[in-house]
Amino acid sequence: MQWEDYRQSENVEDRRGGGTYAGLPGGRGGVGIGTMVVLGLVGWALGIDPRLLIGGAELIGGIGGRSAPTQETRQSSGPPSDEMGRFVSAVLAQNEDVWTKVLPQQANTRYQAPRLVLFSGVDRSGCGTAQAAMGPFYCPPDKKVYLDLSFFQEMQRKLGGGGDFAYAYVIGHEVGHHIQNLIGILPKANQLRERSSERDANAISVRIELQADCFAGVWANNIQAMGRIDQSDVDEAMKTAAAIGDDKLQKASQGVVVPDSFTHGSSAQRTRWFTTGLRSGSMQSCDTFRTNQL
Template sequence: MRWDDFRRSDNVEDRRGDGPGGGFGIPMGGRGGLGLGTIVVLGLLGWALGIDPRILIGGAEMLSGGGQQTQQMPQRPGRAGAPQDQMGQFAAAILGNTEDVWKVVLPQQLRIAYAPPRMVLFSGATRSGCGAAQAAMGPFYCPRDQAVYIDLTFFQEMQRRFRAGGDFAYAYVIAHEVGHHVENVIGILPRVQQAQRQASQVGANQLSVRVELMADCLAGVWANHSNERWKSLEPGDVEEAMNAASAIGDDRLQKQAQGYAIPDTFTHGSSEQRVRWFMTGLKSGRVQSCDTLGGGGRI
């Protein structure tokens, strides 16, 4: 992927290295501590199975040696602006490119102005407007503070655990989370969250799947327009993104974890669905093609 010429976003807050966990209570010492790789894998499994990752992590800590002490650190503002390290530069460049795409696409296609999200980079754990942010949770978008939270070591885990590496695969992850912000900007995310509160667990899961697939599709829309304007895609890039989308499908993760899949517990969509909706957005370049909810996004 050609990203060197992308504008670096200034909407980045870098909390990496600002004390233990970037300001949130994290394990300090003790025997039987879990490695970051284990925590990330447990988080991915919980994410796929619809289980709070903290439950899995807490149980694993007990089995591995009996708990750890935590140290609470005051939250300090992170460094603002594009970081200087390569991965920080990459994240800021992809975020900047999503800003440059959506500030044009949303007004053109939906007549809605685009206000970009912040991106918070952290190590291990930090605080978000939606509560605790941990590496185990994977990248996520918090609508309360309109920010994308990401521990960049997640990309290393994608490559090591799921063989889903490559710049465009990593860019797809960021663009997916920005897709949730687009959903928030156009008013779909609040309506879905309200409907989930009134639905059964199965119904809430189904709505979650639709929202996640829409974000996959919106990531494809971003890629379409980025390539059209900046010629950013190189041979093999689309395959990287499809491989990443497939690798983190609920069915594939559940089968890896327990040998079988339970569709009613899906929260992000199957591998086939994730690939199909990403490709829908990539081929069309139209936000309207991402209507996974039906009826123009009305619930």
Template sequence: MRWDEFRTSSNVEDRRGDEGYGGGGGGLIPGGRGGLGIGTIIILGLIGWALGIDPRLLIGGAEILSGGGGGPSYQQQAPSQTSSAPPQDQVGKFAASILGNTEDVWKAVLPAQANVQYREPRMVLFSGATRSACGAAQSAMGPFYCPLDQTVYVDLSFFEEMRQRFRAGGDFAYAYVLAHEVGHHVQNLLGVLDKVEDAKQSASKAGRNALSVRVELMADCLAGVWANNSNQKYKFLEEGDVENAMNAASAIGDDRLQKQSQGFAIPDSFTHGSSAQRTRWFMTGLKSGQVKSCDTFRAGDQL
């Protein structure tokens, strides 16, 4: 993937290494010294994410019970303080460049295809933990989008977790993850997230999970729409990139994560979609390049 010519976004706030936000530079997560190890926290976070349980509840409970409150493709170089200047380390530049490219693409695509003006989201880079308008953000939760402050939060060590634990590395795989979160911002601008939250109020737990799956699969598809339109203009895709992104989408499917954590999958508890669904919807957007192709809410049972 040729991303080094992308414009870097000015909407990136770098909190890595800022103890005032709870990051601490070394991947510390609230719970204090002598608490859970980072590996345990990540596993609990993935289990909670897959089962639709707030990871903070699992982590907090585990801390109480425990009595505690190949070289990498990228190496983070945490700054000593929060900075609004573009990151200077490689992985930080990568994230800022992908965000900048999504801005350029969606500013053209969203008005043309949906008659909606695109407002740029912010991105916060952090280490370990930080604050968001949606509550505490922790590395174990994975990258996420908060609609209340229209910001994507990401601990960039997640990319290394993808590469090592899920064997789903590669620049385009990492770009897919960021574009998926920006896809949630597009959903927010389209009014999808508000409608889903309203629908969840009267839904059963299984119904709420099913709505969450449709939201996530739509974001996968919108990531594909971004990639299609960006590649048409910038020709950034190289051999093997699409396969890497498909592998990433498959690796973080609910069924695969549940089987890894508990040996079996419970479809009614899915909140992000199966590996096959995530791959299929990403490819739908990638092939069509059209926002209208991503309406998972009209897809019926054939997700």
């Protein structure tokens, strides 16, 4: 993936409190939260309680009943200067440039760029406490994406999904939730989930997540047209989408697969909907709410 010569987004808030990440994931990235991040990989992919990550409910306490550690927040001014921070900033800028063009053309809606918050361990968000154990998430009330970069390192080590475009896909997926918020789908879907049974709420969450995957594919279609990615990059994203399917993670963590508990979609569904957006470049192809076959 070509990103080094791309502009840097001004919409990154760097709140990392302890050091910077010297390179792309693959080296050390520990901030004493490795176990929490591993749990976060499963929580993010399985959506243990998707209302915490999407619906804006406040997170109470920590994982497994343990209280979350506290951390002093430090916010830098301007785009990050370390390599991984610059990578995230460039990917966010690519999303801004694509959606500034695509959203008015395809949805008759002006694009309002979200801010992306880089944090380490624990931080505050408009949805309550942000923790590394939650994985990357989009918070509708403050229209921000929250990301602890150690997630990428653990994603590579524990799930086998890695590479710069794989990480860019994760960011594109969270920006996809912001697109859903801008066009009014996310608020309506969340309201419907609140009135539904657990099984039905899970099914709605799957449709939300698969549409965000598809929107990430629409973004990828556009940067592919710019010559910024090639087939090997696409393969990275597909491998990652497959690695974080509900069925694969449930099989690995509990030995059985329970489709009614899916909240993000199976490996096949996630790769299918990302591919749908990638091939079409059309938001209209991403209507996961009007199809019976996901």
